[in-house]
Amino acid sequence: MKAEVSVAVEHYRYFASAIASISGRSNPIGGSLLFYSLKEPVGVAGQIVPWNYPLMMATWKLAPALAAGCSVVLKPDEATPLTALRVAELATEVGFPPGTINIVPGGGSTTGAYLVSHPGVDKVAFTGSTATGAEVMKLASNGIKRLTLELGGKSPNLVFADANLEDAIPSSVWSIYYSAGQSCEARSRVLVESTIYDDFVSSFSEAANRLKVGDPLEAETQVGSLISAEHRDKVHGLVEQGREEGAEVVAGGQPLEGKGAFYPPTVLARVDNRMAVAQEEIFGPVVTITPFEDEKDAARLANDVRYGLMATVWTGDPARGHRLARRIKAGTVGINMPYTAFPGIPFGGYKQSGFGRELGLETLELYLETKSVIVSTSPKPFNPFQL
Numbered sequence: 461m462k463a464e465v466s467v468a469v470e471h472y473r474y475f476a477s478a479i480a481s482i483s484g485r486s487n488p489i490g491g492s493l494l495f496y497s498l499k500e501p502v503g504v505a506g507q508i509v510p511w512n513y514p515l516m517m518a519t520w521k522l523a524p525a526l527a528a529g530c531s532v533v534l535k536p537d538e539a540t541p542l543t544a545l546r547v548a549e550l551a552t553e554v555g556f557p558p559g560t561i562n563i564v565p566g567g568g569s570t571t572g573a574y575l576v577s578h579p580g581v582d583k584v585a586f587t588g589s590t591a592t593g594a595e596v597m598k599l600a601s602n603g604i605k606r607l608t609l610e611l612g613g614k615s616p617n618l619v620f621a622d623a624n625l626e627d628a629i630p631s632s633v634w635s636i637y638y639s640a641g642q643s644c645e646a647r648s649r650v651l652v653e654s655t656i657y658d659d660f661v662s663s664f665s666e667a668a669n670r671l672k673v674g675d676p677l678e679a680e681t682q683v684g685s686l687i688s689a690e691h692r693d694k695v696h697g698l699v700e701q702g703r704e705e706g707a708e709v710v711a712g713g714q715p716l717e718g719k720g721a722f723y724p725p726t727v728l729a730r731v732d733n734r735m736a737v738a739q740e741e742i743f744g745p746v747v748t749i750t751p752f753e754d755e756k757d758a759a760r761l762a763n764d765v766r767y768g769l770m771a772t773v774w775t776g777d778p779a780r781g782h783r784l785a786r787r788i789k790a791g792t793v794g795i796n797m798p799y800t801a802f803p804g805i806p807f808g809g810y811k812q813s814g815f816g817r818e819l820g821l822e823t824l825e826l827y828l829e830t831k832s833v834i835v836s837t838s839p840k841p842f843n844p845f846q847l
Contacts, residue, residue, distance in 0.1 A: 461676070467803075468519040471819070474803035475523035481821055482528070482828065492838030498831040501529035502606060503582030505827060506575045508568070508596070509544070510588045511537035511687055512642045518544045520818045521585050522561065528827035533562045533581065535572055539687060541565035568592065576600055583827060586610070587644075589741075590767075590812045608816030608826050610644070610808055612741040613769030616762040617647035618752075618784065621656045622776035624796075629660070631798040633667045635772060637725050640683050641745040644813075645770035645792070645800045649738060651761050654751040661729045661749055665711040668725040668747075673716065685720040686744060692721040695744030702728050702737035707748065733761050741767070755780060759787040768810030770800055791817070 486496035505525040509517035514536060525532050536544035541563075548563045564571055568588075576584050576599040583606040586596045590612040600607045617635055619628050635647035652660045676684035686692045696715055703709055712726030723745055731738050731748040738748050752758040762771055762784075771790040773781050781795035791808045792800060801807045806820035816826055 464513055464516045467801075468515050470803050471516075471519045471523045474819075475527040475824075478524075478821060478824060479527045482824060484830070489834070492836055494835045494837050496833050496835070498833060499828045500831055502827050502829050503530060504580055505530045505532050505583045505585060506578065506581035507532055507534045507585045508572050508575065508588065509534065509536055511540040512639065512644075514540040514543040515547070517587055518547055520587070522547070524818075524823040525585075525827050526560070528824050530583070530827050531560050531562070533564055533575060535564050535566060535575055538565065538567050572596075573599055576605075577602065579603060581605065584608070585816075585826075590814075593814060606826070608818075609814035610816070610818060611769075611812060611814035612743075612767055613644045613646070613809065613813050614649060614739065614741055614765045614767045615645055615647045615770040615772075615790065616765075616788070617650045617772045618758050618762060618774065619650065619652045619656075619660060620755075620758075620773075620775040620777070620780070621653040623774035624776065625656075625660070625663070627796065628774040629663050629667060632772075632774070633664060633671070633725075635798045636747045637668065637671060637683055637745050640686055640723070641747075642687065642743055644741075646743075647770065647772050647798070648742060648747055649733075649765075650747055650749045651752050651758055652749060653758075654753055657749075657751040661710060661727070664747075664749065665727045665729075668711045668727055671725050673722055673724055683725060683745060685722050687721065689721045691744070692723050695723055695742055695746060698737055698740060698742050699726055699728070699746055702731070702735060702748070705732075705735045705737070707731045707735060707737060712745070733764050739765055755784070759784060762788050762790075766812045769808075769813035770794070772798060 482499050484497035484499055489495045507521040544563045548561050551561045576596055584600045585608040587610040593609045593611040617632050632650055671682045672680050673683045674681045699713055707728040708730045710727045710729045712724035716722040726746040728748045731750045752761055768789045770792050771788045772794040773784045775781050785793040789810045791810055806817035806822050808817040817823055
């Protein structure tokens, strides 16, 4: 959460400075005609954000819309409305005009659907599950609304035998278990070169077992609770399905007792990429580890899902890293580092991970209309019939 707050601040700062980049263009188009373009706010932006990272997700939506000059109606998830409401209070205190930032808590099927369908909303931005994103598309299509979708992921983490494992193993552990795996870009599928597979699984599982699960207000805690007991049951159900399909549970795999919705860091080995646990977004502290034979096989497995949000490649061969960055179908590819999102770097997905980008200058364009203006500069009377 400390990181989420600091990153949220940086997002606002970035888009405040990005306002200076909003510009049109101009040029003569022949004869006495001149063309120039204007950039104008698209209008009212209806924005829907999920329960994970409630402050950061709201910031990702609010900052570019406000920088483009749009007013915003933002709906936080019904499980986490307080952060967004506090942001609106602070916006009022610092002098945002009334009606610029509007927070409307409520359920997705009621408030969310109404917001997306409302004729006063010109642009919709949604972050959430792929299934819900499909419903948002249907509702937005009735009004031909501009749409941005940042959806689910099943992101691969490729580890080659020539990688620096002292970096790759702890970074791969972090890449799935931070925020208890409740991240759309979590690298939940680890693909490991077969020659180091057994040793990697052993080292990775030992590191996962050492993680401290508990109260997030205690400094030594590394993995906190899931969002709800219902979600924990869903996570465990997928782990059990993986076990039934033949996956080997080498760490975790059972809900923890006591108050909260805790689930231990879980490792599933010997996972075939056709198993449900390798294809479905679990959204919890569960990783699958699958062997590959060579670079071609690694790229095939990495792309063999319906998602394409994030990928990470660990290799001692720089050329291989860049080759795979081109071959993997994902919106962001990290090479020998685990991090995912920074202000100024476009973030978004391929395939069923959605479309449009967050965090970059490209995001501003999603909240702007381009207006073309054509001007006659001739001093003579204009008569088009005498061309």
